[in-house]
Amino acid sequence: MTDALRRPRLPDPDQILSGRQWEWQVLADPPTVPRMRRELVAYARSLGASDATCDAIALAVSEALTNAVRHAYVGQEPGPIIVEARLEGHNQLLLRVSDEGRGPTRQAESPGLGLGLDVMARTADDFSISNRQDARGTVVTLRFSLSDHDPISQEPAAPRNVDGTLRDS
Amino acid sequence: MTGPSQFEISTAAQDGGQVITPEGELDLTTVPLLEQRLSEVLPIGDTVLDLSRVSFIDSTGIALLVSISAMAREHGWRLELRDHSPHVDRLIKLTGVTELLGSSGE
Numbered sequence A: 001m002t003d004a005l006r007r008p009r010l011p012d013p014d015q016i017l018s019g020r021q022w023e024w025q026v027l028a029d030p031p032t033v034p035r036m037r038r039e040l041v042a043y044a045r046s047l048g049a050s051d052a053t054c055d056a057i058a059l060a061v062s063e064a065l066t067n068a069v070r071h072a073y074v075g076q077e078p079g080p081i082i083v084e085a086r087l088e089g090h091n092q093l094l095l096r097v098s099d100e101g102r103g104p105t106r107q108a109e110s111p112g113l114g115l116g117l118d119v120m121a122r123t124a125d126d127f128s129i130s131n132r133q134d135a136r137g138t139v140v141t142l143r144f145s146l147s148d149h150d151p152i153s154q155e156p157a158a159p160r161n162v163d164g165t166l167r168d169s
Numbered sequence B: 001m002t003g004p005s006q007f008e009i010s011t012a013a014q015d016g017g018q019v020i021t022p023e024g025e026l027d028l029t030t031v032p033l034l035e036q037r038l039s040e041v042l043p044i045g046d047t048v049l050d051l052s053r054v055s056f057i058d059s060t061g062i063a064l065l066v067s068i069s070a071m072a073r074e075h076g077w078r079l080e081l082r083d084h085s086p087h088v089d090r091l092i093k094l095t096g097v098t099e100l101l102g103s104s105g106e
Helices: A013-017 A032-046 A051-072 A113-123 A157-168 B029-040 B058-077 B086-095
Strands: A022-027 A080-088 A094-099 A126-130 A138-145 B008-012 B017-026 B047-050 B055-058 B080-083
Touching: A013 B008, A013 B047, A022 A032, A032 A051, A032 A080, A051 A080, A051 A094, A051 A113, A051 A138, A051 B058, A051 B086, A113 A126, A113 B086, B017 B029, B017 B058, B029 B047, B029 B058, B047 B058, B055 B058, B055 B086, B058 B080, B058 B086
Parallel strands: B017 B047, B017 B055, B047 B080
Antiparallel strands: A022 A080, A080 A094, A094 A138, A126 A138, B008 B017
16 A cells, blocks of 8 residues: 555645646545545635535535445455545536445445435535446545635626526526 | 544543543544444433534434434433534534434533
């Protein structure tokens, strides 16, 4: 196991604001859940996310990571979890949690999974879970509006209206 | 801080029963610790689970609260959940299972 798998490092927020997509590979073991949750919440906060938005992100990210740790690599050695963060538009934070495991499981086969999925659906502005298109495994996509504080534009009116429309659609 | 969850459970005697106070984040890394402590003390006598020092709780923590409440009812053990912080209260509401937990000690 490499040190890189053990120690996710967040990019500089200024670099993310430049539009690049960032990606970390972490090991699908339990300590990854609180560690990445805190890192991503700290990042969202640095972008100006409100307390309520940070709570929603903490909860949804915790569920996505917990699902991957618990269900992706059942009966085998823990594999990687890939976490991506991307700022889209002015204030949409896109988070993607992927693994290389057995793919989405039916709820009946994994008691307890249902509540986590429900929590993600409730907390994120947009949520999806599916088979990865590019590889074996599951991908969870979560989108959050950071519209309480626009991290780029200091002009509140126009971008917020546009983003509000997108969020409600 | 990037390490595993900082988590402690304190136990205090009160009115012939016990008050269990977990402190820190309740997720899959810490729920087993609280579950074990509660399963030890619940059969002994009245138990209060004080949630005032819980800084985070996700569905894994909620599932424990639901299952331990059900187990207490089943065995006739007295368990009271109390003192959600406003922050935890908001997280519990976000999970949408408030109604499953019964008394929140508000």
